Amino acid sequence: MNMLLPLILLASGPVLADPPQTYLVSIVDVPLRPRESLEGFALSTWGATFNAVCRIPAGWTVTAGGGLTPEGVLEGEGSHGAAWLREASPAALKEFALLTLAGPVRRDAVRSADGSGEVPATFAGTATISTSDGDRQVPLTATNVRLTSAERCP
Numbered sequence: 001m002n003m004l005l006p007l008i009l010l011a012s013g014p015v016l017a018d019p020p021q022t023y024l025v026s027i028v029d030v031p032l033r034p035r036e037s038l039e040g041f042a043l044s045t046w047g048a049t050f051n052a053v054c055r056i057p058a059g060w061t062v063t064a065g066g067g068l069t070p071e072g073v074l075e076g077e078g079s080h081g082a083a084w085l086r087e088a089s090p091a092a093l094k095e096f097a098l099l100t101l102a103g104p105v106r107r108d109a110v111r112s113a114d115g116s117g118e119v120p121a122t123f124a125g126t127a128t129i130s131t132s133d134g135d136r137q138v139p140l141t142a143t144n145v146r147l148t149s150a151e152r153c154p
Contacts (some may be wrong), residue, residue, distance in 0.1 A: 011015075020102050022051065023147035024095035024154070025074065030088050030127050031138050037084035040077035043125035043140055046070050047102040057092035059083025064097055076097075077128075085129055098153050107142045109113035 008077060030038050050064040059079045066072030074097060078084040085092055105122045112119050125140045 020049075021149065022098065022100045022101045022151055024054070024150045025099055026089070026095050026096040026146040026148070027076075027093040027140075027144060028089040028146045029144055030090075030129070032086070032088050032129060033131070035132060037081070037086045038078070038090065039084050039124060039128040039130045039135065041075065041140060042073045043123050043145070044120065045072040045074060045099075046106070046120040046122055048072050048122065049100045049102070050074065051098040051100060052153055053097050053118075055096050055124045057068070057083070057085070057090075057096070062096070064099075070102070081130070093148075095148055095154055098150065101147075105142050105147070108147045 006009045027041060030041075032038065035100045045066070048066070050066065053062050053064050056062045057076070057078070060076055060083060061079070062074075062076045064072075064074045076093070101122070107121060108118070109118045109120050111117075121142060123140070123145045126137045127140050127144075129136050129138055
């Protein structure tokens with residue numbers, strides 16, 4: 001029987017990874033203090049393919065995409081103070097983009113399998129916060145990105 005085990009494994013065919021999953025993206029839990037507002041954000045992505053920007057908040061510009069590598073971007077910026085968002089989890093950035101992930105979300109960068117480099121976190125970036133003393137930058141991570149399973153924009 002021990003000699004048959006390799007043949008059984010070969011006959012079962014290749015092991016397939018989980019299929020890519022499609023999600024709606026929301027930006028949440030931005031650390032705003034009283035009388036502060038979200039001017040913009042910039043997220044670098046890894047292993048995400050953007051399918052659509054479902055809606056753009058009034059007075060904002062949103063950019064989503066990537067090249068032929070696993071790297072991508074999701075960026076948004078309000079045109080001026082009246083368009084900036086004043087909630088930590090703004091309704092205007094709820095389920096506003098559609099993406100497909102090639103694998104599970106990595107919260108942190110990891111060493112590549114061959115040890116030659118580092119594979120970035122799935123989401124990493126910054127938010128620009130308007131304060132009474134000027135602007136400040138705060139980090140955005142996978143904890144600030146809420147993914148809701150979906151096949152298309154709402």
